[in-house]
Amino acid sequence: MARSLLEGDESPVAARLVGNGPDAWIAFDEEVRRLQRDCGPWEGSGRLEARLCHPDGRVRMAALAAWRHPPLALVLIRCADWVPQVRDRARRVLGRAVAHHPVGNRDRARRVLNLPMADDPAHVLTALVPLALRLGGREHGGWGVEQLEAAVSGRYSLLAAWWRPGLASTTWSWNSLTPRQRGGMIDRLAGSADRPTRRFAARVAAACGHYDARELARRAATDRDPVTGRTWTDAALAAMAAGGPDDGAVDALLGSRFVAVRAAGVTALRRAGRAAEAVDHLTDRAGRVRACARWLLGQDGGDPYAHYRALVTDRRRVTRYAVAGFREVAGQDDGPLLHALLDHPEGPVRAAAVAGLRALGLDVEDAVLLALLDDPSPSVSREAASSLLRVAERLDSAALAERTGPEWPLHVRRAAFRLLRGRGGSAELRASVAMMTDPDPVLGLYARSTVTNWNWLSTLDEGEAHQAELGVLLARAARVLDVQRLRLL
Template sequence: MGQEAEKGRAAAAALLGGDGTAVGGRLTWTEPKVWTGPETWTGPRAWIAFDKEVRRLQYTAYGVLRSTRVEARLCHADGRVRAAALGASRFPPPELVLIRCTDWVPAVRERAREVLGGAVAKDPEDALPALAPLVLRLGRREHGAWAVQQLEAALGGRDSVFAAWWRPEQLSTTSGPKSLTDAQRTSVVDRLHLSRDLATRQFAARLAVAPGHGIGVRELARRAAAEPDPLTARLWNDAALAALAADGPDDEAVDTLLRARIPMVRAAGVTALRRSGRAREASRHLVDRSSLVRACARWLVKQDGGDPYAHYRALLEGPEPVSPYAVTGFAECAGRPDAPLVRGLLEHPEGAVRAAALAGLRRMNGHVEDAVLIRLLDEPSASVTREASLSLLPVARRLDPDHLAERIAPERPLHIRRAAFRLLRERGGIAGLRASVALLEDSDPGLRETARETVSLWDWQAGLRAGEGDAAELGGLLTRSAHLFGDYQLALLRSRLGPTS
């Protein structure tokens, strides 16, 4: 988002610096039917930043206008200059005219709306998809609702300035087209669905699922399953479920929901199995990677008279390969007496299963000996090491600090260094400080940052009072980390540690 605004500010600086192609070459865009890369599209924040930056930079120290180009005059601080720019023979970028439609000066605002309406009505199929992201962004302003209302009216088949040929006054006459044709609306909405702007895709989805949208349940399910944004996907998903409830079961639509990338949509597909008479299929989704989908599957299995617990146990004890999500699902509905079954999976050949077993045992309050967990810290699987360290956190103070300190050495794998440092920091005391100082220059940025934060916030005097290292050792550690402190703070810390520091 910051890069987008910076692009607008850079274009403003280039325009006022004499670059005649600044706006046309740097900011003006259309929504291409096939996206060829981020360089082909400029978001609304760039135009808003351009407007503000031109107004900030356009005067020299002597009050002389730095540029007479229509783009600069359209962003002028004087409303009379802005109004005159709207009547320029060379039509300015429609994005800037759109911004002026929200102007605080009524005369500028009304003139801009006339100019924009005439420009958009020439070719609404290209203009509306290009302007929609900025329309929706400006809709948050005090006078921004007008453009949103006109866009909604145009795409809803109602009278709109964006469809009136050529002037808005024709909305009150009987001559000239006042609304977009069905083909035009379909073309515009289809392109809005493909926008890179998230708010625009959500806007298009709300239009499409409104009453009378005419989209079939299978298409609604397809869009819900393919949409990467959760909010937009929910709009499609809710519309698909409503269509299923109104029109009856549709196996193809339900199967599409079950294949969705977003867990919420897959969960909706699982619950839709009951109305479709396919409740027996719920057991297939007990091992879904999402806890939400697994919970819905367990509910449906119970509604169908089944026992999710028995199904999970059969998966763990059966001859088929064990899935890590089967282990997680079993832990979600099992109790502490079932811990021995899960504990036996700590020797499973697949790292993901071992990691799931450790996480499941924590959920079930199942005991695992410290020695076993410490051994698992050296696992080649990063997920196992992480889960082992999380299981050891409650008992970190009773662990051998030297054993952990060996595992933060530079030659150790990154996931082992991270796990050992997590435990040393939890353990606290001089062991945690030593580890933090040792990792101040670690090759991993995350470890470096955590180590520097720990050292910067360390209470050196309290450590000395508690007997966690003598003044000489603490002074040496402070010297190694001196670059983290200012001169005054460093001198103050040394004075508190005593003369041996």
């Protein structure tokens, strides 16, 4: 686009940048400047857009002074210019262009900024926000963000310094934004697909109290960005602290699928007079939420340990998250309760019991863990392998190598190979060579990577394997080794 502009293309730049986001304007500015600096002169160097991006600051300043309605996106970029004179003039031009944008020029604004047909300047400001946020990281780019934040919040804006009271009623001013206009602007920014823009909207909305507690909680529960969700959550809690508890807001927080939001909802139960509901969240899938529920239950005079113990001793009610919560409050004396769950019919419960015993530092017999290594549940096999890793050197490598055969389930092969790698030495090398052609691409990749980086001479020198056996393994591994290295070996 920059090259076609400088070669004399008369098509509007903004129309070709539609849908490419604010970064496209910044890239366009940099490329036009680079081409004019390195490859000039050009036929289209007299175009307004080319002059606004010229490497010479005097040309950029003259372009800002000579045109009545320059492209606002490029003017905003010049507001963060490294030349003070260009920067100051661009800010004056932007103030006049936005604060006094006449109705008759709405079509031009729509073309320049890709705006919908607007009846007020709020649409112009909304379109400028994403680009201003990108420029905010520059040395002089914070000015535009400050002005937009002031305009959206209803505070005094420096751009209003160029407002002239004698203008016709068809002229807009930044000071003329009504609460309804500002609210509509926040709504549009909060619904933007651009993540920095949504974060900006959340910060401004929280600061000026635009939404009530229930709406803040709803947005916190549904926003996929953790930073924005945290902003909405904090604002909802602050609104409930100032205006009293709101059961609808608390329920919205508790119903979120995001951990931080649910945890905030659990802590809000106390202020709402619903501390007794903490028991329902003791078995949440997130440890952070479980911790908040235990704290709340303790503040209400309850005993989290007693609730967890009642759950893990009832084989019909126990769940994997009940076992995980019990592990977080249990001691080594509670090991028998977890041992009793190793034969529970539910795989996730068995896996949580194995993880709980390991977390408490309790030893489980190797025979028991090896039997769990062949468990039909992948999570149980994975947890058993994690518990066996610390004693991998004393395990029977032949029995583990047998489990890497293609007739075994994938999760068993993965667990056995993990333990063989934990043993190291020739046992790991034999398993890696054997599994180079495993049907599972992940296992095959790990095996080939191990073989490729193996120190064969060290294995021979340390006597971990006989030379004849290493020769056989090397012949089988030849297809994954470099020719020169293979010849040397």
